[in-house]
Amino acid sequence: IGFFFFSLLQPTDNILPLSYKDPRWEGVEMERFADEADVVIVGGGPAGLSAAIRLKQLANEHEKELRVCLVEKASQIGAHTLSGACLEPSAINELFPDWKERGAPLHTPVTEDVFSILTEKHRIPVPMLPGLPMQNHGNYIVRLGNFVRWLGEQAEELGVELYPGYAAAEVLFHEDGSVKGIATNDVGIAKDGSPKDVFERGMELHAKVTMFGEGCHGHLAKQLYKKFNLRENCEPQTYAIGLKEVWMIDEKKWRPGRVEHSVGWPLNRHTYGGSFLYHLNEGEPLVALGFVVGLDYSNPYLSPFREFQRWKHHPFVAPTLEGGNRIAYGARALNEGGIQSLPKLTFPGGLLIGCSPGFMNVPKIKGTHTAMKSGMLAAEAIFPKVTAESLDSETAGLHVPEYAEALKNSWVWKELYAVRNIRPSFHNYFGLYGGMVYTGIFYWILRGKEPWTLKHCGLDANQLKPAKDCTPIDYPKPDGKISFDLLSSVALSGTNHEGDQPAHLTLKDDSVPVARNLAIYDGPEQRFCPAGVYEYVPLETGDGMRLQINAQNCVHCKTCDIKDPSQNINWVVPEGGGGPAYNGM
Amino acid sequence: MHSNRYCNRIIVLPFSVLLEIRVKPDNSGVVTDGVKHSMNPFCEIAVEEAVKLKEKKLIKEVVAVSCGPQQSQETIRTALAMGADRGIHVEVAGKDYETLGPLQVSKIMAALAKKEDAQLIILGKQAIDDDCNQTGQMTAALLDWPQGTFASEVSLDGDKVKVVREIDGGLETIKISTPAVLTADLRLNTPRYATLPNIMKAKKKKIANVKPADLGVDLTSRLEVLKVEEPPQRQAGVKVETVEDLVGKLKETGRI
Secondary structure: HHHHHHHOOOOOOOOOOOOOOOOHHOOOOOOOOEEEEOEEEEEEOOOHHHHHHHHHHHHHHHHOOEEEEEEEOOOOOOOOOOOEEEOOOOHHHHHOOOOOOOOOOOOOOOOOEEEEEEEOOOOOEEEOOOOOOOOOOOOOOOOHHHHHHHHHHHHHOOEEEEEEEOOOOEEEEEEOOEEEEEEEEOOOOOOOEEEEEHHHHHHHHOEEEEEEEEOOOHHHHHHHHHHHHOOOOOOOOOOOEEEEEEOOOOOOHHOOEEEEEEEEEEOOOOOOOEEEEOOOOOOOOOEEEEEEEOOOOOOOOOOHHHHHHHHHHOOOOOOHHOOOEEEEEEEEEEOHHHHHOOOOOOOOOOOEEOOOOOOOOOOEEHHHHHHHHHHHHHHHHHHHHHHHOOOOOOOOOOOOOOHHHHHHHHHHHHHHHOOOOHHHOHHHHHHHHHHHHHHHHHHHOOOOOOOOOOOOOOOHHHHHOOHOOOOOOOOOOOOOOOOOOHHHHHOOOOOEOOOOOOOOOOEEOOOOOHHHHHHHHHHEEEEEHHOEEEEEEEEOOOOOOEEEEEEEHOOOOOHHHHHOOOEEEEEHHHHHHEOOOOOOO | OOOOOEEEEEOOOOOEEOOOOOOOOOOOOOOOOOEEEEOHHHHHHHHHHHHOOOOOOOOOEEEEEEEEEOOOHHHHHHHHOOOOOEEEEEEEOOOHOOOOHHHHHHHHHHHHHHHOOOOOOEEEEEOOOOOOOOHHHHHHHOOOOOOOEEEEEEEEEOOOEEEEEOOOOOEEEEEEEEEEEEOOHHHOOOOOOOOHHHHHHHOOOOOOEEEEHHHHHEEEEEEOOOOOOOOOOOOOOOOOOOHHHHHHHHHHOOOO
16 A cells, blocks of 8 residues: 555656546546648748748639648747758748848848867868858858748738647547648646646647648657658658857957858767857847757767857857857757658648758758748649649548659759768768768769768667766866856746646656666766756655656757657647747747 | 626736846847747736626626737737637837836726726736836726725625735725726636637637827826846855854854
């Protein structure tokens, strides 16, 4: 009896998704309001918004009625957007040739492009020859959150129904198994899983086609991969985590239009990653800077956040930040798998766009232009089908394989094909240097025409070595001027969630964290989470530790779901409107 | 003529507040560009109370009013999604919005209350960005109406309103006659969620556009903001080993 009581008192993290079958839910109104649209788009990022805009542009051109609804979990469009970013204007030039007149926030053309290999105290410059993938001539430094917000305004003007603050939590299916639409999440559930007075069921949005643009490692996409076997012929996706800060620097140090990238220190040659530092030109001396670490790293003692903080102290970087003020912080996972990791993109009733399937050009570190183009191609493929007089479909939800065809014939595919071997080329004895030599020969000279395609190493989660085989890393303490501690950084992300709701970081098995993650890998989630969500704390009674999940801190980066060596953490969407409050990130 | 069975019209004033702000480099104010606007939490409670009164059939119509730039329309839509019947957006933008304070808002509210023939005005007790706690009180004074502020319980009794107020010493119950101004405190109710179907329906509800000049209100501010500063950085604490050390340190810093 004592043991039974004790386990009842333990906070159960594993509440979502609820089954609503327990007695507390008797008599609660569970019927959902449903509405019909022609197309429903999940995710208000560059891909989703470009798709919505393209659909409405086509509808207006052909004088057809089209109801397009877009749901986005952030409280306002752009609040969950985070990126470097150097935007290649190829997609926006196609979507809105008159983007300048429309006031798109592309204010900073790149004027200087600097690439370095860092050692602990020095810097080796690498010439940015034209033709190298990282070369940025013709691109713009943007605050992607502001760009996305502008896209949202254009979409609304065109008649797209935007619903920020509402998270798509469930995929709905017709009886024939095709996708029927989505349902937003129920709200007003208490932390212990019981209904509160303000409990409200989510709403169902039905559509002929549902476009899923959830960004890197979307949670609904995970379900779709399983249901429709979309990943049976591709490699697992591989990822990196990107951490970013925005600083207001001393005007004397400000060089608007300057782009700096580096590889090397503080990472060793076998850990993929590097830094960026961009000088914006929007009136104030702002720089956007950040650090990316490939999530296939093997040392469980590695902390991407602390690598980022210590990189800022390098003699080449610190002078820019001295005398400045940090004003923003955030983090997000990004995909690195390229073509090898692209799943099947279409299924009856829906399709995948943007960073969710993953179109990032890794050596260029750019994915916005390809995400936008994928949204636009999807819209163009869908449009004739949803406006056809007679719907000639085998399934209730429309299947649009024409989208995948169009993508294969577009510049997105050409670009991704040419760079497909660069990221995997880092997996060699010489690590970073081997990769750079490969890039120099096969990309710069041969343009990716080599007839082979290198493979990745498998799931990032499987790359961690046991803690006993690795050396702890001695990170320097933050100095409070250039480098900072985790909690004050998280505060700057503006993240917040309604406290009284079930934790959205769910565990498939409550006993695994201590039994496996802590025992074998020394609890790597304490280190790879950029928001301090995971903490191993001593039990209140007796010996031993337990995993404490501070779900309120979560910045929705998805790294835990990706890197957990036991693949036990399942990120689900919290109540809409929660999460970071990024402003022009 | 006011029916003595129920009040006809309530005006609520949901305010949008800025979240996650930072001070401008020249210390003249806070940066507002692109910052997330949200309905002030106390105003959510006020809107909820008004909608509850309507659901109890004690009042006929709830009108949501907000003063500010374009983004204020989002706040009004949320109020409409919670159950308000129609909205009024008083357009104040640019420099005027930066200097908009409780006095100007109160003048606007007073003018609107007369125009709309309202019996009750419900506001949040204070906005969480400037913490002024003045608008409700000033509005009541301008209209010469009674006020029930810091309300944690509201009940209508004929043409009177019983208000339980949260005060420092505990709770105070007063009875005031209508028309009246009430301000909502934290424990008045738990606001409902604005669900997506209601947001969709709210898009069809009317929001009228009004300019302060149409109401005869002069927006010039009587206040000049001299400086805005961040709070001082918290200094790290120092751990001491013994009581003697503690006494020593306190003496050292001149505390004892």
